[in-house]
Amino acid sequence: MADTISKVNLLLVSAPHNFGWPWGKGNFYRGFYEYLGTGYLAAACEREGISVEILDAPFRGWGPKQTREEILKRDFDVVGISANWQQFFPQTAELLNLLRGLDKPVLLGGHFPTIAHKEIMRDFPHLTAVGIGEAESSLPNAVRTLASGGNLSDVPGMAVRAQDRHDQIVRTEANPLCVDLDNLPFPLRPQAEMYRTNKNPGLAAASLLSSRGCGGHCTFCTIHAFQGVSPGPRWRARSPENVVAEIEMLQKDFGFTHFRFVDEDFFGRCPEGRERAIEIARLILSRGIKMRFELYCRADEVDPDILKILKEAGLEMMYLSLDAPTEEDIELYGKGTTRQQMVEAVRWVYESGVKLAYSFIFWHPYRRLSDIPKAFSIIDEASGGNPKVYADMLKGLETGIISDLIVLTGSPLEEKIRRDGLLRGDYRQYTYGFTHTSTRAAYFFVRGYKRIRSVVQNLSNTRQRPKV
Numbered sequence: 001m002a003d004t005i006s007k008v009n010l011l012l013v014s015a016p017h018n019f020g021w022p023w024g025k026g027n028f029y030r031g032f033y034e035y036l037g038t039g040y041l042a043a044a045c046e047r048e049g050i051s052v053e054i055l056d057a058p059f060r061g062w063g064p065k066q067t068r069e070e071i072l073k074r075d076f077d078v079v080g081i082s083a084n085w086q087q088f089f090p091q092t093a094e095l096l097n098l099l100r101g102l103d104k105p106v107l108l109g110g111h112f113p114t115i116a117h118k119e120i121m122r123d124f125p126h127l128t129a130v131g132i133g134e135a136e137s138s139l140p141n142a143v144r145t146l147a148s149g150g151n152l153s154d155v156p157g158m159a160v161r162a163q164d165r166h167d168q169i170v171r172t173e174a175n176p177l178c179v180d181l182d183n184l185p186f187p188l189r190p191q192a193e194m195y196r197t198n199k200n201p202g203l204a205a206a207s208l209l210s211s212r213g214c215g216g217h218c219t220f221c222t223i224h225a226f227q228g229v230s231p232g233p234r235w236r237a238r239s240p241e242n243v244v245a246e247i248e249m250l251q252k253d254f255g256f257t258h259f260r261f262v263d264e265d266f267f268g269r270c271p272e273g274r275e276r277a278i279e280i281a282r283l284i285l286s287r288g289i290k291m292r293f294e295l296y297c298r299a300d301e302v303d304p305d306i307l308k309i310l311k312e313a314g315l316e317m318m319y320l321s322l323d324a325p326t327e328e329d330i331e332l333y334g335k336g337t338t339r340q341q342m343v344e345a346v347r348w349v350y351e352s353g354v355k356l357a358y359s360f361i362f363w364h365p366y367r368r369l370s371d372i373p374k375a376f377s378i379i380d381e382a383s384g385g386n387p388k389v390y391a392d393m394l395k396g397l398e399t400g401i402i403s404d405l406i407v408l409t410g411s412p413l414e415e416k417i418r419r420d421g422l423l424r425g426d427y428r429q430y431t432y433g434f435t436h437t438s439t440r441a442a443y444f445f446v447r448g449y450k451r452i453r454s455v456v457q458n459l460s461n462t463r464q465r466p467k468v
């Protein structure tokens, strides 16, 4: 058996991305954040004796056609495609269509395929299966089963066509969520050198995932639809020792000095989570590790004391998902954060000297034009009315005021907007109407501006793209 296993080759592909620029044909987005899903899966498969090659299409800037060509150049038994983002699903769909007729099993996985597995299996009849949820335990099992000519209907965590039920799409029970994250092997990083030497210094970072899941309940988010497929606690964390051991390995083996925590909820919305964050900082300091890092966080988790020790340990930038610019939006988005917490979080990060970044989800179907002036009031209040501080704080705004609500399949907001008769499109990509006609006009005006701006940015990015 061991011999058979050692001969199994899995090709893991990160599906191509394109932000949908109006003149972006053939201009595929080069993912600047290192994606860890394929690395974790590759490490789990290798531990089971399966040999794995990773193709990182977003970083290479490959579109669906080129990705297909690269896939066909390789020798493999099973191809697994990682397609987390609903926003990028059009490119995944194109790739899947181009792979019709491939005489090897094709698996798909990630956030969006987990949530929309029924529709995807229906629309792509040549797809062998969709992996459901986190797949460190199910993927090796599936690959081994396929390579030995077996059927996936007995493998946990798969959506398959049941041959004994007229190819009806059925989902096998998913394994429980992995709680002991320290037991997972560190993700493989065959592209580490490319990320480390990215010509844009802000992007030359290694991603780190120190926890999984989130204790929040934002109504635009799909984290609970994704994780709800497997039993287990919603937030799970690695120990500080395990996180710091990975940092040390990344420094020693690859020379990384810049890191980005990509946790959905670094602090876990609980006292143990905050204590863990402090312990990570203490360990970095006590071991004399010289590093810079950045992280995302909710406004209700910012604390000046934790900020202080994290900054000493190298925290360089904190990205606050403020999301809701008005009281009504806090309610609509289910943020569970008060306006006061947002104001304080912005002020504390700014005063700590850590670089402040934040975003709002401004456009949504229920927006009133009279909300526009309110959008900046949180920042105004955080600045204490000081025009220089206000101007400085505004620099942290990431596309902010002009960013749209993306209605994600499986999110609580999808249901509400559908009930209100405002949802357009289908499970792949939704748009929506507005309840106020004046908002509609303003939205299209801003969208026109945004398009022009993205074309300008696109042109300058094209010039600055790293050679890979």
Ligand code: B12
Pocket (backbone or CB within 6 Å): 019, 031, 032, 033, 034, 035, 036, 037, 038, 040, 041, 058, 059, 080, 081, 082, 083, 084, 085, 086, 087, 088, 107, 108, 109, 110, 111, 112, 130, 131, 132, 133, 134, 135, 136, 139, 207, 209, 221, 222, 223, 262, 263, 264, 406, 408
């Ligand atoms: C890095 C990142 C990005 C990077 C992408 C970089 C890259 N090179 O690809 C960037 C910054 C571009 C990005 C952008 C966006 N992102 Co983002 N991003 C992430 C983030 C923080 C980390 C991804 C990661 O490394 N995860 C760690 C791995 C281990 O987890 P995983 O991907 O889930 O993988 C597991 C399973 O999914 C499964 N699996 C994965 N692949 C496969 C393949 C097979 C074959 C199988 C069987 C299983 C399987 O097994 C894996 C191991 O357990 C996640 C949050 C998170 N922590 O996951 C959000 C996340 C993926 N992003 C999200 C969103 C919403 C966005 C944006 C839409 C945000 C916005 N409003 O603009 C944009 C999309 C672009 C756009 N505007 O059109 C959502 C996805 C929601 C959805 N349903 O689509 C997430 C989940 C965050 C959230 N909770 O809302 N993002």
Ligand code: SF4
Pocket (backbone or CB within 6 Å): 214, 215, 216, 217, 218, 221, 222, 223, 264, 265, 298, 321
């Ligand atoms: S805090 Fe982030 S990950 Fe958590 S529910 Fe809200 S949007 Fe989703």
